[in-house]
Amino acid sequence: MPSRPIHILLVAAHPADSFDMAGGTLAHHVAQGDQVSVAIITTGVRSHHWKLAEEKRKAGAALDVERYVAQAVEEKLEEVRSACRILGFDDVRDLGFEDDDILVSQDKIEAIADVIRAVKPDIMIAHHPFESGGFKMHGTAGQCALYAWQLAQGSGRSHQERHPIPCIYFMSPTAYIGNNSLEYAGASRADLYIDITDVIDKKVRALDQIASQYYGGPYARKRAETADGSYGNSAYVAYAEQFQRFFPQVRYTLPITDAELKRIDEPQAVHMGRRSEIIGALMPLPDSMTYTSQHRVPKENYTD
Numbered sequence: 567m568p569s570r571p572i573h574i575l576l577v578a579a580h581p582a583d584s585f586d587m588a589g590g591t592l593a594h595h596v597a598q599g600d601q602v603s604v605a606i607i608t609t610g611v612r613s614h615h616w617k618l619a620e621e622k623r624k625a626g627a628a629l630d631v632e633r634y635v636a637q638a639v640e641e642k643l644e645e646v647r648s649a650c651r652i653l654g655f656d657d658v659r660d661l662g663f664e665d666d667d668i669l670v671s672q673d674k675i676e677a678i679a680d681v682i683r684a685v686k687p688d689i690m691i692a693h694h695p696f697e698s699g700g701f702k703m704h705g706t707a708g709q710c711a712l713y714a715w716q717l718a719q720g721s722g723r724s725h726q727e728r729h730p731i732p733c734i735y736f737m738s739p740t741a742y743i744g745n746n747s748l749e750y751a752g753a754s755r756a757d758l759y760i761d762i763t764d765v766i767d768k769k770v771r772a773l774d775q776i777a778s779q780y781y782g783g784p785y786a787r788k789r790a791e792t793a794d795g796s797y798g799n800s801a802y803v804a805y806a807e808q809f810q811r812f813f814p815q816v817r818y819t820l821p822i823t824d825a826e827l828k829r830i831d832e833p834q835a836v837h838m839g840r841r842s843e844i845i846g847a848l849m850p851l852p853d854s855m856t857y858t859s860q861h862r863v864p865k866e867n868y869t870d
């Protein structure tokens with residue numbers, strides 16, 4: 567641990583990105599006395615408010631979504647604030663950009679740089695700038711965060727403060743590899759796993775808050791197993807979050823943990839038992855929700 571508490575700033579593209587990739591790690595830091603702030607670049611309403619999108623599908627052009635947008639923005643922010651409170655932090659900053667404003671732009675970069683100057687983070691967590699080949703709001707958000715880091719470490723203009731961030735991590739760098747073919751040409755790789763097994767229940771309860779995009783209930787539990795559970799399996803634990811360092815770390819000696827040393831004498835049954843925990847799936851579903859097989863794709867639909 568460092569010699570003083572640290573401040574972490576997570577820069578999220580959409581509201582749920584505040585915690586769904588790195589929330590377990592943030593919960594660990596809060597528990598050891600560190601501070602966490604989150605800056606959410608876009609409202610997420612145009613692309614991630616599935617109930618509003620469903621209304622639009624039914625009504626077509628007749629539905630003027632602008633009548634619902636302000637309320638939907640507030641609804642999504644309230645969901646994410648409840649989720650972050652479950653994980654132990656409540657400094658959630660809404661930068662308010664539209665999520666269909668998808669390009670890297672100076673105004674987004676300036677807004678993030680202002681948060682960096684105000685929060686003065688020791689660590690910034692950002693989306694990988696080449697996620698989905700870079701052609702996605704997450705990639706845009708990652709690129710904006712890196713440009714903002716560059717802006718904030720300069721002398722700025724007028725009375726702007728200066729803050730150089732010493733350490734940057736990209737969250738879930740390989741999460742979308744396979745979703746499109748450009749991902750394979752990127753620079754994404756996982757070089758750090760955080761074991762979040764002891765807080766996976768909190769993360770599932772946080773996901774339960776995100777009702778507007780149907781994350782709550784069965785999906786929260788499925789996601790715990792297939793995302794955090796899959797990373798955990800790669801890291802030989804039950805649940806983990808995955809990161810990629812931006813700058814290589816400089817140390818005096820080579821790092822190795824007791825957890826790694828203990829693997830030398832570890833029986834295989836213990837090794838497999840640790841990876842086999844399945845807490846998320848056994849957590850009770852919220853009332854009125856159930857697992858279902860009724861939405862499976864029938865075999866005939868795969869005929870080409």
Ligand SMILES: [Zn+2]
Pocket residue numbers: 579580583704
């Ligand atoms: Zn997102």
